[in-house]
Each structure stands twice: as structure tokens, then as C-alpha cells.
Amino acid sequence: MSPYLVFTVVVLYFSLLLFISFLTSKNRNTATFFNANKSAPWYLVAFGMIGASLSGVTFISVPGWVRTSNFSYFQMVLGYLVGYAAIAFVLLPIYYKLNLTSIYKYLDTRFSKSAYKTGSAFFLISRTIGAAFRLYLVAIVLQIAFFDAFKIPFAVTVITTIIMIWLYTHRAGIKTIVWTDTLQTTFLILAVIISIVIIGKDLNLDTKALFNTVVNHDYSKIFFWDWHDKHFFFKDFFSGAFIAFVMTGLDQDMMQKNLTVKTLKESQKNMIWMSISLVPVNLLFLSLGVLLYVYAGVHNVPIPERSDYLFPLLAIHHFGTIAGIVFLLGIIAAAFSSADSAITALTTAFAIDFLNFDIKKDDKSTKSKKTLIHLGVSVTLLIVILLFKALNKESVISQIFTFAGYTYGPLLGLFLFGIISKRKVKGLVIPIIAILSPILTFLIKFFVQKYTSYVFGFELLILNGFITYIGLLIASKSENDLSLSN
DSSP: OOHHHHHHHHHHHHHHHHHHHHHHTTTOOHHHHHHGGGOOOHHHHHHHHHHHHHHHHHHHHHHHHHHHHTTTHHHHHHHHHHHHHHIIIIIHHHHHHTTOSSTTHHHHHHTOHHHHHHHHHHHHHHHHHHHHHHHHHHHHHHHHHTGGGGTOOHHHHHHHHHHHHHHHHTTTTHHHHHHHHHHHHHHHHHHHHHHHHHHHHHTTOOHHHHHHHHHTSGGGOOOOOOTTSTTOHHHHHHHHHHHHHHHTTTOHHHHHHHTTSSSHHHHHHHHHHHHHHHHHHHHHHHHHHHHHHHHHHHTTOOOOSSGGGHHHHHHHHTSOHHHHHHHHHHHHHHHHHHHHHHHHHHHHHIIIIIHOOOTTOOSHHHHHHHHHHHHHHHHHHHHHHHHHHHHOOHHHHHHHHHHHHHTHHHHHHHHHHHHHOOOBOOTTHHHHHHHHHHHHHHHHHHHHHHHSSOOOOTTHHHHHHHHHHHHHHHHOBOHHHHHHHO
């Protein structure tokens, strides 16, 4: 692809995002930024959340994973359905009953201020590192595939991306994101479908032949029943359920979009339809992975050392200009979708949870504070991304991302204890337990893997949450105990 064509596509796409921002920011007030005035159509939120759930990591990585993991990822997708159902019928009723903007305010209602601040702090750390890592991965692919041709430094690429995101989100925030997510989801799915069509035409395969090629391929094994296998069905299934529950239901980024819908019933409808839609969409990504390897084998294309680069390599250098443009739009959509809602959610959590921001106020001073917080969060994300680049060691970055995953465990334990138990936990015990839980989880993982053949995977999240829950249970007292002590 011509560098000038790439530049034109990026400018046109950004112009479209600015136009959407202009339309959605009419008659805005402070609340528009944080909850879209509770006026977002549920079906629009549901479709947009598909792209937000996939992210750039899924877009780039899942097709390449099939060589080493087959279709085992689909076992986790099936688990997602259970997690999303729990969100719809357990968490959303609580959030709507309390009329929350920041979901961590629930911890204040159920426990104390210290629990509230602890939950929000863990989210801020998790989402900052996670969002930075996702945007970093996508930016690396963009840099190698396109912007190196312009001799543009990586830092300039990231700075420009963050500035563009800030420009189209700073006025209407989550209301703009609900609409831009719809556009971004469209391009993500379109990139996969067009790539499959191109492969089919190149290999002279009709729809039925494409289907049979995928189904009969060695990489298409879905279910693994050997409990020694790291992809053992129940291990992946329950991990998927808890990952969905925590990384969507206990994540301000994802829940803020749900809470833009006016009523609980519509929000539940959004969650159920979004989760059902993710099943065929993820099957598309996995099927594309098989077809990419088939295509590479037929045309003797060397497989990149990192499987993440297989889809970008073929889309940009082998599938033709149209496919390259669609892939470019898809990867830009993935980058923006990962970062724009994260910046808005981080702004919301920090402003409301730590600065006691009142979204009902609409004076000039309140708007200025909101803008400054939003700008500060954007700069923080930029700094973290550049730190990833400076480290320039994949193993270190992987460890940092794993560390970010540890921070969701205490959130899981806190919310589950609050929902299941009626017992109370007082004082600063909660932040102490929340900090110790990931440390104990890490130590258990280290010693188990050192002295046994068991290898931990995503179930670390469950272990982390369980340790938090047990710690809270030990430190808690019943209502009767508290009344006696008083």
C-alpha cells in the first residue's frame, strides 16, 4: 500500500470520528460525558460492546493462536455466556437500584469508604496498564506495517493517536464512544469477513468448501477433555465465566457503557444480545486463523516467528489494496476502541471516586476540571505506553500485563463477598486483604509450579478472588456481633 493512501485513510477515518463527536456533543452537559444522560439505545450499546470486548489483542492475536491452541479459546467463549448472564441478572440490578455512575460506589454502600477507594484504585491500576498494553501492541503493528514508511518515530505515532482520541472524546465522552464503538465494531468484523472472502476466491473455495476446510482442519479441535491439558474444558470454561464477570461486570470501562441505557430491562437485553453475538464473531476470528495458515501453506509464505504478525503480514502484503485498507481500518478501530473508552472510564473513576466530582453540576469551573482530569489521564496513558517501548523486552511487558490481571482478583472477592454475604468488615482491613491477596496468589503459583507439574493459567483470577473472599470472611463480623460489641 502507498504511504499516501495510508495517510488518506487515517485522515478520513479520524474526520469521521470528529464528525460523530460534533453530532453527539450538541446540547451536552456535564452528565453527558459520564452517562450520556441515560439516553443511549440498548441495541447500539450492544453492538458497540462487541468491538470493545474483542479489542486489538483479539483482532491481531486470536487468528494466529490456532496453530498452538487450536479452537480451545472457544471453550472460554462458551464460559463467557455464563459470566455475562451473571452480570445481567446479578450485577446490573444492583447498579441500577443504586443509580451508580461509578460502579465502585457500591463498595461504599456495602462496606465502607476504604473499600470503595480500594476497589476504584485497583481498577485504575488495572485499566491503565491493560489499556496501555493493548494500545502498545496495536501501535507496534501500525508502526511496522505503515508508519515506518513515513520515517515517523514510534513516540510520534502514539502521541498523535492519543491526541486524536482526546479531541473526539473530550466534549461528550461516553455518549460519543457509544456511537464510535458501533463504527469500530463494524470495521473489525468487516476486516475478518473480507479477508475470508478473499482467501476463498484465491483458493477457489465456495462457502461450503470454506466451511469444510475449517471444520476438517487439524487446528479446528474445540474441546479438550484431558485434565492434564492446559486447555482442559472445565478449566477454560470456568475461567471464561469468571473473566467475563470480572473484566466486564466489575470493570468501569465496560459497565459505563451499559449504564448509559435508560432502564434496567433494556440494559439486561443489551448484555444478553451482546454475549450471544460474541459466539459467532469469535468463531469467525478462529476460522480466519485456520484459513490464514492454509493460505500461507498454499502460497509458501513463511510463517512469522510471532503468530501475532501472520494476519497483518498477509492482509497488507498478499491480499491486495482493498483488503489492506479494510485491515488498516480494522486495526485503527481496534486501537481507538481500546483507548477511547478506557480514557473516559479512568476519568470517570478518578473524578467521582477520588475527587468527589458532582456530574449534576454544569458550571464553567466543573467543566474545566473535567477537561483537565481527562487530559491528565490521557497523558498518563501515553507515558505508560512509552515506558513499555523503552523496556523493549517482551517478557517484561508480559509480566507487567500479568500483574495487571492480578488486580482484578481482589475486585472479584470484594463484590462476591458483598453480594453473597451479609457480614460486615470494618476499618482498614479491606485494603490490607486486597493488597495481600495478589501477593499470596503469586507465591502459591510459584511454589505449585516449582514442585508440581501443574501449570496455572487464567484460573489465577479465581484463586486470587477466592483468597480475598476467605480473608474478608475471616475478618468479618455478623450484625449481631457488631451490635454486641457496641
